[in-house]
Amino acid sequence: MRDRTMVRWSTYEPFFVTLGDYRVADIVVTHHAHSRWTERVEEESAGFDKICDYIWGKLKDxxxxxxxxxxxxxxxxxxxxxxxxxxxxxxxETDLVGNPLHRMIIVTFLGRMSESLELRDLKTYYSWLRHSRRMTLIKNGRKRK
Incomplete structure (x- = not known):
């Protein structure tokens, strides 16, 4: 995901955006993240390019x-x-100093904290997910007997 709007002639430094300790030069969206985007972020079907452009813009800003x-x-x-x-x-791929560049792989989108309050504490959210899945499996197991 190189910056499409940027045109540079005769420069030797690759373009990257710093995020913490990482120098992000590429973004990859998984199929799972794409499906979660359509479920939890936007109802409209967005392409991978649109999601990458959105993330890239937020990184730059x-x-x-x-x-x-x-x-x-x-x-x-x-x-x-x-x-x-x-x-x-x-x-x-490295920057001019020799530090490695990174690829950001977006695994999933959990949702918006403004819409689901469970996301404010991830440990509680993950334990709630495990408990609800276990209870669903127990209920389905009871139905089969």
Missing amino acids: DKITPYHKNEKDVYLIDSDLVMVTEFTELEG
Whole structure:
């Protein structure tokens, strides 16, 4: 996901945006994240390019912040939208100093904190998800007997 609006001639430095300790030069949206985007963020079907452009713009505007100090993979967009990401190093690409550049892989979008209050505390949210799934499995197990 290179910056499409930027045209540079005769520069040797690759373009990246700093997010914490990472130098993000590429964004990848998984199919799961795309389906969660349509379910939880926008009702309209958005393409992968539109989601990447949105994330890239928020990165450049410094609107993406870590959820907590301890959470390294969970980020907030505009202090509302919660997303889970992973970072991998881009092979053979470094900045001028020699620091590696990274690819941001968006795993999923959990939703907006303004719409679902459970997202304000992720530990409680994940334990609630595990409990609800376990209870669903128990109920389905009772029906089969």
